[in-house]
Amino acid sequence: MRIKNFSCRAVAAGALAALIGAGISSCSSYRAFFPIPSADIERMRADVEYLSADALAGRKTGSRGYQQAAQHVADRFAALGLQSITGDDYFQQVPFREARWGKHQATLMLHGRDGDITFELGADFLAKPPTIGEDTVTSAGLVFVGYGVGAPEFGFDDYAGLDVQGKIVVVLDGRPPQLPSEVGAHYASGRTKRETAARHGAVGFINLNTPALEARRSFARSSEHIQEPTFDWLRADDVPGNAIPGMHPAVVLDIPAARQLFMGAQRSLETIFTEMDNGVVPKGFPLPYSATLTSGGEHRKVVSPNVVGLLPGSDPKLRDEYVVFTAHLDHIGVDAAGSGQGDVHDQLNPDRINNGAQDNAAGIAVMLEVARLFADSARAPRRSILFVAVTAEEEGLLGSDYFARHPPVPPQSMVANINLDMPMLLYPFRDVIAFGAEHSSLGKSAAHAAQRAGLKLSPDPMPEQVIFVRSDHYSFVRQGVPSIYLITGREAIDQNIDGTQAQLDFLISRYHRPDDEADEQISYIAAQQFAEVNFAIAWDVADAERKPRWNRGDFFGELFAAEN
Structure with missing residues (x-):
């Protein structure tokens, strides 16, 4: 059964009484136990293939290829019925200064x-x-x-x-x-x-x-x-x-x-x-x-948009609180020669376009599918959701930094950020990783949603990389907003696949190289799993009685929430 067919009025009296007897006292609480809707593999495949095509030339910030990618996302937002609140057809134009020697x-x-x-x-x-x-x-x-x-x-x-x-x-x-x-x-x-x-x-x-x-x-x-x-x-x-x-x-x-x-x-x-x-x-x-x-240096002005779509909340009291769902749309463009690594890889692969299929066409495709699942629901969650494709992540998290400091909604109304960046959709998986889960109540939301999706939440497998401070969610953390960043876990369903090695192989051979293409490396079964668990997390956060909160005594919560 799809969630879009759900209605509290349709719940039989006996079933509702049983739920109340179990301590589930509201429509939204019931919905937390309702089956997660099915994500559409072919929609995500089409989005990944379009966004990582050679024609977009690696989606470099400010380039024509990036603008084509932004228009694609805006068109998808419009088709889903999401609202534009930027005054410019879903585009929040970000002014940049580019400096060259x-x-x-x-x-x-x-x-x-x-x-x-x-x-x-x-x-x-x-x-x-x-x-x-x-x-x-x-x-x-x-x-x-x-x-x-x-x-x-x-x-x-x-x-x-x-x-x-x-x-x-x-x-x-x-x-x-x-x-x-x-x-x-x-x-x-x-x-x-x-x-x-x-x-x-x-x-x-x-x-x-x-x-x-x-x-x-x-x-x-x-x-x-x-x-x-x-x-x-x-x-x-x-x-x-x-x-x-x-x-x-x-x-x-x-x-x-x-x-x-x-x-x-x-x-x-x-x-x-x-x-x-x-x-x-x-x-x-x-x-x-x-x-x-x-x-x-020599300066020139470059304008490149964040793309913003709004799903209004259904609760008159909570709809003015916003969960911000982000994924970066840009990538690193075209190399001057070969892969830019200066090694034998250049000689073996003369392709110069860094297509960025996993990084981060896949993240954008998953975000768009999550937006569709919400748009197809019979009822929106109580809080509003902003779906944001951000620019200039590869230039230093600049698009998200601009958005977090200049949101199209009151800054204090942003209550959470859920970020997707290079999810590494390499194999069907048993677990997910939420960087930052230990800092706020979002960790419990992620664990609960993962359980609903038949998965588990695993701890950070590479703490030495300190990923929590290295992706777009950190722009929101710096503004005092509880945030998490999700990727697939390292436990593959197929026991013959070593998930850890598969991820390391990707990072060594494809990450930020022209080989990151929309080919057999991408598992769309994994994309389906990932979209569904992200929907569940976003629903849990957007429909909860209480907004997310920093854990008591958390360093980042005390440092940045106090400043903002």
Whole structure:
């Protein structure tokens, strides 16, 4: 039976009495036990194939292919009868500034008693074209501040006793190992570290490569992307949304060059690395040098839309609360040559289009199918649902950041975010993973919905990757909104399939490569399972008596809900 045929009035008196006797006292409570409707495999297949076709050229933010993808989603919203509330046919136009080097280049010069040392961009240090100004320069003394973390509630304040007012801070990549992983990831992010430095009066930021970072991602590999443009969304006053006024754009200094900064200092860089290896948090100190940083870029304005459809809630008291269901629509476009990985894969596959079937045409297709299941229901849930295909995820979660800060509804009315990003629909599965489940009541909703769908909720299998702070849902977390991000689990129904290995193989061979195509890699049985469990989760959240809430004492809830 499909939910669209359901009516409380149609429930036989005896059946309703039995439900009441079991403690189920309302129509919505009854519905929580009603069968989940069946998702349509062929609709999802058609959406994935359209969105990941070569004709859309990898859906790069601001490109014609992305606009075609956005129009496809808008057309699907219209066909489902979802409402447009943006005033522009489902489009929330997001203004971006794109910065390229052009004729400009970043420079870094070290000044000491014995003269100047000029470091070379790409060989000694890395920088990105600045979005905040076309020409920037700062010259100041250097202060080493350890990890650059200010977390006194956890016993860490790397700025204690240091004067960095008007100085350039020199910061180790990473975080103290004693910090909890997700909390540590928050404090270790470049964004948080730069904001912390600016609060203490710093005017520049040099991030140091470390042996641990080099092992994860080499400096040489990062330097291959030095010509790529940078993006930021623009405020109404034409200032980039993530700009830090008074702070020169950050640079990354490689280990051999970084050693120069510590020559004649209180401790050598090798001593500091030894401290890190032994779990000791290095203490900061002034360095016997000053530095001059310059940068510049050529700017152009790019407009790329989020696509927003509204399913109004059915409860007069709760319909002004919104569950936001998101999936990113953009991908990384076309490589300059081959797969862009610089390895034998380029020689074997000359295809240059990064189709992004799993990342994230599949997530969009599932979101559209969930929207259809709601639209076909006889009654909408009590709360309203905003279905949002966001832009510029691949540029740094920018589309979701813009939406979370400029929602088309009152900000405080957004009560939850459910996010889908690269679900990895590789095989029929027995479990799902909800990143962030342990932070709010959404974890219980996800577990309950998974059980209804004949699945189980599994814990994060890769906590070291700190996924909770790395996808679009985190934009909503930063605005104080409880959020989760769902992917398929690693327990395959077919016991001959090693789910863990299948996911790792995808990440190694297809992720962010032209091989992520709408071919045999995609299991549409898994897509059906995933759409149905996401419908169940969204229904549980949107129809509940109470809105989602942060768990008592949760770090993210206390940090961001208090700020907003």
